[in-house]
Amino acid sequence: xxxxxxxxxxxxxxxxxxxxxxxxxxxxxxxxxxxxxxxxxxxxxxxxxxxxxxxxxxxxxxxxxxxxxxxxxxxxxxxxxxxxxxxxxxxxxxxxxxxxxxxxxxxxxxxxxxxxxxxxxxxxxxxxxxxxxxxxxxxxxxxxxxxxxxxxxxxxxxxxxxxxxxxxxxxxxxxxxxxxxxxxxxxxxxxxxxxxxxxxxxxxxxxxxxxxxxxxxxxxxxxxxxxxxxxxxxxxxxxxxxxxxxxxxxxxxxxxxxx
Amino acid sequence: xxxxxxxxxxxxxxxxxxxxxxxxxxxxxxxxxxxxxxxxxxxxxxxxxxxxxxxxxxxxxxxxxxxxxxxxxxxxxxxxxxxxxxxxxxxxxxxxxxxxxxxxxxxxxxxxxxxxxxxxxxxxxxxxxxxxxxxxxxxxxxxxxxxxxxxxxxxxxxxxxxxxxxxxxxxxxxxxxxxxxxxxxxxxxxxxxxxxxxxxxxxxxxxxxxxxxxxxxxxxxxxxxxxxxxxxxxxxxxxxxxxxxxxxxxxxxxxxxxxxxxxxxxxxxxxxxxxxxxxxxxxxxxxxxxxxxxxxxxxxxxxxxxxxxxxxxxxxxxxxxxxxxxxxxxxxxxxxxxxxxxxxxxxxxxxxxxxxxxx
Amino acid sequence: xxxxxxxxxxxxxxxxxxxxxxxxxxxxxxxxxxxxxxxxxxxxxxxxxxxxxxxxxxxxxxxxxxxxxxxxxxxxxxxxxxxxxxxxxxxxxxxxxxxxxxxxxxxxxxxxxxxxxxxxxxxxxxxxxxxxxxxxxxxxxxxxxxxxxxxxxxxxxxxxxxxxxxxxxxxxxxxxxxxxxxxxxxxxxxxxxxxxxxxxxxxxxxxxxxxxxxxxxxxxxxxxxxxxxxxxxxxxxxxxxxxxxxxxxxxxxxxxxxxxxxxxxxxxxxxxxxxxxxxxxxxxxxxxxxxxxxxxxxxxxxxxxxxxxxxxxxxxxxxxxxxxxxx
Numbered sequence: 001x002x003x004x005x006x007x008x009x010x011x012x013x014x015x016x017x018x019x020x021x022x023x024x025x026x027x028x029x030x031x032x033x034x035x036x037x038x039x040x041x042x043x044x045x046x047x048x049x050x051x052x053x054x055x056x057x058x059x060x061x062x063x064x065x066x067x068x069x070x071x072x073x074x075x076x077x078x079x080x081x082x083x084x085x086x087x088x089x090x091x092x093x094x095x096x097x098x099x100x101x102x103x104x105x106x107x108x109x110x111x112x113x114x115x116x117x118x119x120x121x122x123x124x125x126x127x128x129x130x131x132x133x134x135x136x137x138x139x140x141x142x143x144x145x146x147x148x149x150x151x152x153x154x155x156x157x158x159x160x161x162x163x164x165x166x167x168x169x170x171x172x173x174x175x176x177x178x179x180x181x182x183x184x185x186x187x188x189x190x191x192x193x194x195x196x197x198x199x200x201x202x203x204x205x206x207x208x209x210x211x212x213x214x215x216x217x218x219x220x221x222x223x224x225x226x227x228x229x230x231x232x233x234x235x236x237x238x239x240x241x242x243x244x245x246x247x248x249x250x251x252x253x254x255x256x257x258x259x
Numbered sequence: 260x261x262x263x264x265x266x267x268x269x270x271x272x273x274x275x276x277x278x279x280x281x282x283x284x285x286x287x288x289x290x291x292x293x294x295x296x297x298x299x300x301x302x303x304x305x306x307x308x309x310x311x312x313x314x315x316x317x318x319x320x321x322x323x324x325x326x327x328x329x330x331x332x333x334x335x336x337x338x339x340x341x342x343x344x345x346x347x348x349x350x351x352x353x354x355x356x357x358x359x360x361x362x363x364x365x366x367x368x369x370x371x372x373x374x375x376x377x378x379x380x381x382x383x384x385x386x387x388x389x390x391x392x393x394x395x396x397x398x399x400x401x402x403x404x405x406x407x408x409x410x411x412x413x414x415x416x417x418x419x420x421x422x423x424x425x426x427x428x429x430x431x432x433x434x435x436x437x438x439x440x441x442x443x444x445x446x447x448x449x450x451x452x453x454x455x456x457x458x459x460x461x462x463x464x465x466x467x468x469x470x471x472x473x474x475x476x477x478x479x480x481x482x483x484x485x486x487x488x489x490x491x492x493x494x495x496x497x498x499x500x501x502x503x504x505x506x507x508x509x510x511x512x513x514x515x516x517x518x519x520x521x522x523x524x525x526x527x528x529x530x531x532x533x534x535x536x537x538x539x540x541x542x543x544x545x546x547x548x549x550x551x552x553x554x555x556x557x558x559x560x561x562x563x564x565x566x567x568x569x570x571x572x573x574x575x576x577x578x579x580x581x582x583x584x585x586x587x588x589x590x591x592x593x594x595x596x597x598x599x600x601x602x603x604x605x606x607x608x609x610x611x612x613x614x615x616x617x618x
Numbered sequence: 619x620x621x622x623x624x625x626x627x628x629x630x631x632x633x634x635x636x637x638x639x640x641x642x643x644x645x646x647x648x649x650x651x652x653x654x655x656x657x658x659x660x661x662x663x664x665x666x667x668x669x670x671x672x673x674x675x676x677x678x679x680x681x682x683x684x685x686x687x688x689x690x691x692x693x694x695x696x697x698x699x700x701x702x703x704x705x706x707x708x709x710x711x712x713x714x715x716x717x718x719x720x721x722x723x724x725x726x727x728x729x730x731x732x733x734x735x736x737x738x739x740x741x742x743x744x745x746x747x748x749x750x751x752x753x754x755x756x757x758x759x760x761x762x763x764x765x766x767x768x769x770x771x772x773x774x775x776x777x778x779x780x781x782x783x784x785x786x787x788x789x790x791x792x793x794x795x796x797x798x799x800x801x802x803x804x805x806x807x808x809x810x811x812x813x814x815x816x817x818x819x820x821x822x823x824x825x826x827x828x829x830x831x832x833x834x835x836x837x838x839x840x841x842x843x844x845x846x847x848x849x850x851x852x853x854x855x856x857x858x859x860x861x862x863x864x865x866x867x868x869x870x871x872x873x874x875x876x877x878x879x880x881x882x883x884x885x886x887x888x889x890x891x892x893x894x895x896x897x898x899x900x901x902x903x904x905x906x907x908x909x910x911x912x913x914x915x916x917x918x919x920x921x922x923x924x925x926x927x928x929x930x931x932x933x934x935x936x937x938x939x940x941x942x943x944x945x
Contacts, residue, residue: 053831053832056831058731068274071273071274073274075275077275078274079278081836082834084833085833086274091825095825097830108843109833109835112834113834159829162829162833308767333836336836337836339838340838340841341728341838344720344724346720347717347720348720348721348724348729348737351718351808352740354755355740355741355743357755361755413654413657414658417655420654433662434659437662437665441661442928443862443866445865445917445920445924447895447899447917448672448920448921451898451917452672455675456671477664480661493821508647509647510647510649514650531745531813537748538749538750540869541868569750573873574873595746595747598747602743602746
């Protein structure tokens, strides 16, 4: 089930440091939205605020609201643990649990929510998720081997399988290909195009070709100057942002005349 | 619109969960303690300790049960974990506070100038002091540290930095195995070993400071090797490779990059090692022995040490035991102060040399 | 041949520029390596000496016929002490390990970040208390404090069928029982286990913790999923360090325990199984001749026990190596 995200007047702080200022955007279900912008402009912070993962850092808090199909993630009664169950995340570097087998890695999230899992149910979820992550054919014969024995690209797809195994509504990806070689990157990009049939996908990337290849919508973040909070400069269809942006800063960044 | 309202209501149930108000825990804790002491008041033999134990138990169970029924089993387990872990921390503080309070209150009686100004020479009954034992402890522990720390750290460097390949790997495996074996040497056995060696070298029945230091070294070396090895392994390989890539030779890489990165952990390990041996009594009982007089020469004659002094004052009191037992507690207090002082110095060194970076 | 020439070829027949050739910096390398290797080898020598001494002096007691030995036949004499040693240490670990893990988790994952380091130092202070002080504390403070609980336990569950094996018997009036000794030993092991465990838990990669949280784990589930599996090998070795201390501890046992003959599982009586180490400390000063050999042989038995414990721990750590987090 895919959901619509609406960000309203979002401000994020790390202690006294104002990291992100006044972000407003709408992310439609079954689409891929790319966040681009230079390092330190807050795009990863905004991404992490979509499943409240930024709160892991002590002193982080935010103002404004993030609505998931109309429900505010920052409502008093909302439990961050449940938010993360519905908004999955894939990280910059592949991070399968080293002490678990491939199979156990895929089931890691499922086991949290289901106390009893029959072997047949487990096998079904493992196969479905690994197929969903285009990894099944490569690992089906060694499901009981440690996940850390796979190549970087395979590990990252294992992490995607782990994230989709719990059937989230939204999938967040924080530079998922930055630690991978070009062939693995292509495999992940193909996968992202398939994932958007089922999920709302938000991806942070430094690679503008990647944003252009995979996303339907692109958001450009920037800093006014060093030490100031990051801001959302422009958001629109990828086609428009890359060929006919409204803002000069966007055009400069896209064409490489930045800084 | 009709549709948006119903679709907004449905997921609200998915993301939110019932939460207990924040004051619930404190209220329940107070109530549990009250119930426990109330129940125990019915029995005559009840003590405060039992009340606190029972109250904590009631709190843990009731808090879990309430949370499980309101917030669900996962939240309840999370709460239970928090409560148990906090309870264990408080439990661990209890012996520390109790030991320090007991030693302070009982040791302060003789914690005076005479205690630090005189030995036990020609003393029977009241008066006397432990200055000879303090010097003995400092000399013997200092010697043991001088022997163990270089051997220990260099061995750890060998194991981590040179023990990776070829013949050295076989030797490293053997040494690592033997260091493990050495960790298991009971302190009394180390004492017997040093005693026998020095009996052979210097004649039977020899008691001197150096044999005490040797016994302590046998105990301290494995501690230093293990903690240092652990710390060196935590230095990421990327750092070493970065240094090699700049053309820095291996020994300078170890000296300038690896050791400084791990120095805080190494110092902590050495300090814990000293703390471990400075209070050792059993091996010193058989090696350094006991004397009533000052002896600053570790090569000949028995040398009193604080732990042995405390042990003998407590176990072999005179006709009126009070002055002996008071001296024992004052010795214990002195020992604790010395070790805690060392700890503090170690921490300061560690803090000063540590690379300035948070986790 | 001139040495101040700027032509590299004069000194070196090799065509490589001087900057790539080996120079005397390599001497520093081999010296350093030699010293480090030497230290390692020295440990071999020390241990060989200890082993020679232990085994050599034990042989007379192990080979002599039982009726010639001052304390009677060796194996039937040493068994109660060995059993008492293991029993007391096992009880101590039963108390210490859960508390140590709890304390380490509290410091690393539950306490506010700013307090964490200070709380760690406070627990480390326990390691600064010498065993002879723990002995004094055990007799004078702890034993009187727990004695009423022993009395209560003994009178309520001491007569139940299975419980009587542990809580039965004539309850000690002083509280100087093997259970008190185990409590003192647990307190002594606690800072060792906590210190190592805490370091290990802190090393859990942030990435794994975040992966777990992002799957919707609560804090406790994250600890079960990411922190504990990563820390298991370190935890095992921490426990072994603590167990080694509990097995070999002499003075606290010798001072606190009121010993009796033989071995039994009852925890609350005034006639307790003694430990090997405490027995050596109490008997060695007055022993002579074969008696000393017999005591040293019992030390060898203690040594072998700790060795077996250590090897078992190594096997556990090695078996899990494939799934370990280390690269």
